[in-house]
Amino acid sequence: MHNSALEIQIKTLPRSPGVYQYFDEEGTLIYVGKAKDIKKRVSSYFTKTHDSGKTRVLVKKIASIKHIVVATETDALLLENNLIKKNRPRYNVLLKDDKTYPWICIKKERFPRVFTTRRVIKDGSEYFGPYTSMKTVSTLLDLIKGLYPLRTCKYDLAADKISSGKYKVCLEYHLGNCKGACEGLETTESYDKNIVAIREILKGNFKDSLSQFRLQMKRFAENLQFEEAQKMKDKIAVLENYQAKSTIINPKISNVDVFSIVSDESFGYVNFLQISYGSIIRSHTLEIKKKLDETDKELLQLAITEIRQRFHSNSKEIYVPFKVDVGEDLKVTVPQLGDKKHILDLSIRNAKYYRMDRFKQIKITDPDRHTNRIMAQMKTDLRLHEEPRHIECFDNSNIQGTHPVAACVVFKNGKPSKKDYRHFNIKTVAGPDDFASMEEVVYRRYKRLLEEKESLPQLIIIDGGKGQLSSALKSLDALGLRGKIAIIGIAKRLEELFYPDDPIPLYLDKKSETLKIVQQLRNEAHRFGIEHHRNRRSKTALNTELESIAGIGEKTIVDLLKHFKSVKRISHAKLDELEAVIGVSRAEKIYNYYHST
Known part of the structure; x- marks a missing residue:
C-alpha cells in the first residue's frame, strides 16, 4: 500500500478506545496494540523519533492498519490480549505458558x-x-x-x-x-x-472453622468426653498452625491481587500474589520477552490482564508499584507503607528470586543468551556506546617500593581469558610512584597492540581513583586512543566508578551483575599482580643468598637448584651430597656457609 493510502487510513481513524492492528505488505499481522484514543496513539508511531531500532523497523514495515472500537479501556485490554495470543504477531511480546494448573x-x-x-x-x-x-x-x-x-x-x-x-x-x-x-x-x-x-x-x-471446633471442644469437655475434646483440640492446633504459616499480613486485607515487575534489557518478570483474608492463596511469576524495548508499565499492564484472565480472578482491587491503566472497574492502589507495602515488597522479592533462578538455568542451558544479556546490561549500567565484549583491567603492585610491577587481566564475553593476561616490570619509574607506573604500562600495552594490529578492548578498567585514571588517560592521549576506548577507574573503599572529565562518581547497585564482574576483574588483576610481585621477590632473595657466597658463580647455583629444587634443601644438604653435584672445593664453601656458627 502506498504511503498516501496509509496517511488516509491514519487520518480517518476514530478518537475512541480500542485496538489497532498493523499489517505488512503481504497482509501478515505484525503488531497489535491498544489505546484510549486510537488515532492519537497510531499517529504517534509516524510522527515521533523512536529511540528503539526495533520500533523504527516496525514502522517501516507497516503497510496497512485495521482497528476495532470497543466501549471501554478494559474491553480494549482483553481484546488486545486475546488477539496477541491467537495471532502471535512478530513484534508483540508473547505471554506463553503451556502448563495446565491444578x-x-x-x-x-x-x-x-x-x-x-x-x-x-x-x-x-x-x-x-x-x-x-x-x-x-x-x-x-x-x-x-x-x-x-x-x-x-x-x-x-x-x-x-x-x-x-x-x-x-x-x-x-x-x-x-x-x-x-x-x-x-x-x-x-x-x-x-x-x-x-x-x-x-x-x-x-479459617475463622468459622476455628470457632466451630472451639465450641465442640467446650461441649465435649463439659460432658466429660475428654478423648473427643482432645481430638477437637488437635484439629484447632493443626488449623492455627496452618493459618500462622499462611497468614502474612492483616487478615482484613482480602480479595486483593498484587502485581510487581523487575526487568532487564531483554525480559520482564511479573509476579502475581492473590490475597484472601491476609493469606497468599496463589503465587505465579510470568516471564515476558521484550520485542520493542517495552517499558515496565507496558509489560505490567499486559501481564495483569493476562494473569487475571488465566486465573479467573474477580478481585476488585490490585496493588502495584506504580500507576497502571487497566480499566475503570478495577481499583488501583500504589502502597507507600504499612501492611500493603509489605505485601508489595514481598511480591517484588519473589520476582527477583525468580529472575535469579532463571539466570542460573539459562547460564547452564543457554550460555549464549546469558552472555548476551550480561553484555547488554553492562552496556546500559556503565553508560557505554557498545557492549564490552573485551575488557582489560590494570593494577599496580609494589611493597615498600621494591620490585614495582603491574598486571593486566583480560575478560572476553564476561569471562577471564587467561592466555591474554600480561605482566609488566616497571622500567622507567624510580621508587613507588603508582601514577607514573600506570601511565607507563597503559602506554606500553596499547602501543604494542597497535603495532601488532591486535584488536583493542571496548573497555579499560583502572584499579584506583581519579589519579590513576588521569595517568592512564595521558597514555591514551599520546597514542591517539582517547574517545576510541571507554575507560573508567574503580576506587576500592566505596566501589566508586570514575569517568574521565566527570567529577561525580557512579555508584552501582551492590547486588548488580555489572558491579560483580567489575569487582571480579579488579580482584583478578590484584591477585595476578601480587603473584608476579611475590615471584620476583622470591627469585631475587634466592639468587642474592647463594650469590653472596664467595667463589660461587651463576652456573654452580643453576646446577644446585636443578638437583635440590630449592635453597632450603641446599642449606640442609650433607657435604657428600653437595660434593656429588658441584665438587669438593665449592661444596665445602657452601656447607661451611650454612653450618658455621
Missing part, C-alpha cells in the same frame, strides 16, 4: 467429594484455583482431610440406593476417615456443614 474441585453431587484435578468440567461443580504449585494443593487437601471426614469413593449415593443397602462401608470408614454415608450412617445436613467450612478454608477464611 484445581481443587468440590463435586456437584450428593455427599460431595473434594479432590484435585487439572480438568475443569462445567457440570455445576465448584473449582478453587488454579494453583501454581501441586505442593500447595496437596497441603490444603491433607489439611482438609485431617479436619473433616470426607468420602473418597465414586458411588452414586442417591437416597434410594443407600436405603436399599446397595453399598457397604469400606476401609476408610474403619480408619475413621469417613463416617459411612454409603450405609446411611451420616446425614446430608451434617456432611454439607463440613463442605461449607471447607469452602471457607479454600477461600482463606
